[in-house]
Amino acid sequence: MTATGGTADRPFLTVNNLAVAFPTEDGLVRAVDGVSLSVEKGKTLAIVGESGSGKSVTAQAIMGLVNRKAAKVTGEIWLDGQELVGLPQNEVQELMGSEIAMIFQDPMSSLHPFYRIGDQIAEAIRAHRKVSAAAARKETMEMLRHVGIPAVERRIDAYPHQLSGGMRQRVMIAMALINSPQLLIADEPTTALDVTVQAQILELISKLQGDFGTTVIMITHDLGIVADVADDVAVMYGGRIVEVASTKALYAQPEMPYTLGLLSSIPRMDRKLPERLDPIRGNPPSPINLPKGCVFQPRCNYWERVPDGACKTVRPDLLESDPDHFVRCLLKPEERQQISRDVQQVLAGSPQ
Amino acid sequence: MIAYLVRRILGMILLLFLLTISVFVLFNILPGDPARLTCGRACTPATIEANRHRLGLDEPVMTQYVKFVTGIFAGRTFSPDSPQPIKCNAPCLGYSFNRHEQVMSLIARAAPVTFFLAVGAFILWLTAGISLGIVAALRRGRWPDRVIMTVSMIGYSLPSFFIGLVLIFFVIIQWKLLPFPNYVPPWENPFQFFQTMLLPWIVLATLNAAFYMRLTRNQVLEVFGDDYVRTARAKGLPERTVVVKHALRAGLTPIVTAAGLDLAYLLGGAIISENIFSLPGLGSLAVNSVTDSDLPLITGITLLTATIIIVANLVVDLLYAVVDPRVRIT
Numbered sequence: 105m106t107a108t109g110g111t112a113d114r115p116f117l118t119v120n121n122l123a124v125a126f127p128t129e130d131g132l133v134r135a136v137d138g139v140s141l142s143v144e145k146g147k148t149l150a151i152v153g154e155s156g157s158g159k160s161v162t163a164q165a166i167m168g169l170v171n172r173k174a175a176k177v178t179g180e181i182w183l184d185g186q187e188l189v190g191l192p193q194n195e196v197q198e199l200m201g202s203e204i205a206m207i208f209q210d211p212m213s214s215l216h217p218f219y220r221i222g223d224q225i226a227e228a229i230r231a232h233r234k235v236s237a238a239a240a241r242k243e244t245m246e247m248l249r250h251v252g253i254p255a256v257e258r259r260i261d262a263y264p265h266q267l268s269g270g271m272r273q274r275v276m277i278a279m280a281l282i283n284s285p286q287l288l289i290a291d292e293p294t295t296a297l298d299v300t301v302q303a304q305i306l307e308l309i310s311k312l313q314g315d316f317g318t319t320v321i322m323i324t325h326d327l328g329i330v331a332d333v334a335d336d337v338a339v340m341y342g343g344r345i346v347e348v349a350s351t352k353a354l355y356a357q358p359e360m361p362y363t364l365g366l367l368s369s370i371p372r373m374d375r376k377l378p379e380r381l382d383p384i385r386g387n388p389p390s391p392i393n394l395p396k397g398c399v400f401q402p403r404c405n406y407w408e409r410v411p412d413g414a415c416k417t418v419r420p421d422l423l424e425s426d427p428d429h430f431v432r433c434l435l436k437p438e439e440r441q442q443i444s445r446d447v448q449q450v451l452a453g454s455p456q
Numbered sequence: 457m458i459a460y461l462v463r464r465i466l467g468m469i470l471l472l473f474l475l476t477i478s479v480f481v482l483f484n485i486l487p488g489d490p491a492r493l494t495c496g497r498a499c500t501p502a503t504i505e506a507n508r509h510r511l512g513l514d515e516p517v518m519t520q521y522v523k524f525v526t527g528i529f530a531g532r533t534f535s536p537d538s539p540q541p542i543k544c545n546a547p548c549l550g551y552s553f554n555r556h557e558q559v560m561s562l563i564a565r566a567a568p569v570t571f572f573l574a575v576g577a578f579i580l581w582l583t584a585g586i587s588l589g590i591v592a593a594l595r596r597g598r599w600p601d602r603v604i605m606t607v608s609m610i611g612y613s614l615p616s617f618f619i620g621l622v623l624i625f626f627v628i629i630q631w632k633l634l635p636f637p638n639y640v641p642p643w644e645n646p647f648q649f650f651q652t653m654l655l656p657w658i659v660l661a662t663l664n665a666a667f668y669m670r671l672t673r674n675q676v677l678e679v680f681g682d683d684y685v686r687t688a689r690a691k692g693l694p695e696r697t698v699v700v701k702h703a704l705r706a707g708l709t710p711i712v713t714a715a716g717l718d719l720a721y722l723l724g725g726a727i728i729s730e731n732i733f734s735l736p737g738l739g740s741l742a743v744n745s746v747t748d749s750d751l752p753l754i755t756g757i758t759l760l761t762a763t764i765i766i767v768a769n770l771v772v773d774l775l776y777a778v779v780d781p782r783v784r785i786t
Contacts (some may be wrong), residue, residue: 206690214686217687
């Protein structure tokens with residue numbers, strides 16, 4: 105896992121300096137600004153961040169779903185040796201649903217209400233492969249069985265509103281994986297589901313990932329599920345990646361104050377009881393009017409520790425702190441690590 | 457399904473029943489004496505009273521009403537004790553003494569005119585409204601959108617009698633592109649029929665077309681932001697399929713069903729257009745019946761129009777269940 109783009113032996117997916125900007129009447133909205141990341145084949149990368157952090161737009165840019173008329177996409181996206189940015193629309197169309205597939209947050213609204221689920225999946229098959237309707241239906245049935253839909257013979261002709269939320273998301277997963285894509289982008293796949301169903305869906309994605317050797321990018325705001333499913337984690341804030349590391353390293357020692365804030369705002373069973381949850385104060389910055397310095401500075405508890413108020417004027421770079429652990433912060437690494445240890449001790453409830 | 461239909465039809469009958477009562481009561485408490493209107497200026501009180509008896513207007517309102525309802529189902533005979541009783545077969549909506557004709561046959565003569573007028577205008581406004589609305593939505597913010605929205609605004613602001621008179625003045629009088637309207641049924645002379653109906657169709661369609669352009673544009677734009685359209689794109693479907701099969705299928709369904717109600721409304725008579733182009737349809741008939749205080753005719757037309765609208769409501773509801781699988785009829 106590297107955060108700067110691959111050179112010699114390129115990983116399966118490499119994103120270099122990706123920027124997505126939407127010109128609006130109020131000004132240029134820089135939804136994603138200089139994102140670089142890479143994922144190795146068969147691994148799972150989680151992109152974490154709150155609403156408006158640019159995580160979904162990053163995913164849609166990789167998928168090719170960003171409206172080209174409305175947005176300006178720059179940078180590089182290499183998928184298995186092929187550059188995706190600037191690809192003509194018809195070639196993007198060929199990749200979508202066959203090489204790269206996506207599942208979305210709300211399976212109810214993501215499925216077409218007027219068509220039977222079997223037909224919606226078969227449509228994805230026949231968009232990319234020349235097979236008969238009967239063969240497509242047979243394949244659909246197998247895939248529905250594979251994703252754990254009971255009584256497939258009956259359910260294949262059901263309309264989306266006749267299924268439960270979990271079943272609908274299984275249908276979405278079946279639809280996404282029907283053409284055995286190399287890359288699956290899951291955009292908050294469990295947010296709209298019950299907690300018990302969430303675990304089932306995550307388990308299903310992991311299982312299918314093993315079955316098909318799919319590379320997964322999991323977009324989420326839920327750090328709780330990241331620990332279970334991801335090999336690596338990229339934390340996004342204000343359209344940038346602010347910290348990226350292996351899941352293990354990130355949970356063991358989160359260094360960027362924003363990541364620390366996210367982790368301390370998760371309710372935990374092992375926390376001392378009278379402690380209140382510690383939210384990150386304030387709101388995410390407006391993508392039109394980003395702070396001049398570090399984008400997180402206005403909400404950061406520690407920026408005064410950096411001399412000369414540099415956090416207000418200097419944009420930090422994403423720098424390697426430990427091997428394969430990159431952090432975008434002006435605090436000295438030792439200082440950050442000390443803060444991280446202190447915060448975690450407080451969270452664990454042990455005396456400082 | 458069957459239970460639903462039975463329930464709806466029973467509701468319809470109740471509604472029509474209440475409607476006949478209110479129409480009857482309304483016209484009986486209105487000023488003006490229908491019997492007085494049956495004969496000219498030199499009318500002796502004795503003649504008026506004789507006519508009143510012949511019309512059955514000397515009976516209590518309740519009796520009149522019961523006879524009216526009986527007539528619808530079983531037919532009735534007017535002035536049975538006179539030398540020439542008038543037999544009116546079921547469904548008998550009454551007898552117009554002003555016109556010396558049964559209401560049912562008056563309506564039967566006028567209804568086809570209105571029907572052709574309404575259906576032609578319906579086709580025209582749906583075609584123009586929906587197709588231009590889609591174009592405007594697909595080209596949002598660019599010149600086709602602006603042009604279409606401007607045209608729609610103009611069409612929506614012009615009153616139909618104004619459009620009608622302007623068209624008559626230029627197309628018929630000035631440029632002599634069409635002859636003066638003279639209605640013939642299409643099976644007698646299709647060419648003359650089209651010549652006569654063309655301008656009324658345009659006048660009648662303009663307002664709704666303008667409205668449907670905006671409706672379609674908004675609906676399509678809204679649907680384009682829906683998640684399932686994004687899903688369709690993410691499947692790698694060609695843009696055409698995304699637009700037609702996924703976006704438009706969902707976006708136009710409510711429009712087309714709503715259009716059914718607008719058509720029903722027109723079937724009751726397009727008063728202004730029919731009058732401008734002197735088409736002998738239900739609208740003209742209704743206006744004339746009111747100016748003549750022709751009570752039986754007014755009652756008949758009101759009932760018919762109400763029935764059309766109520767039935768259309770039912771049909772649209774049933775249709776909705778056919779096109780949208782989420783709608784269950786129970």
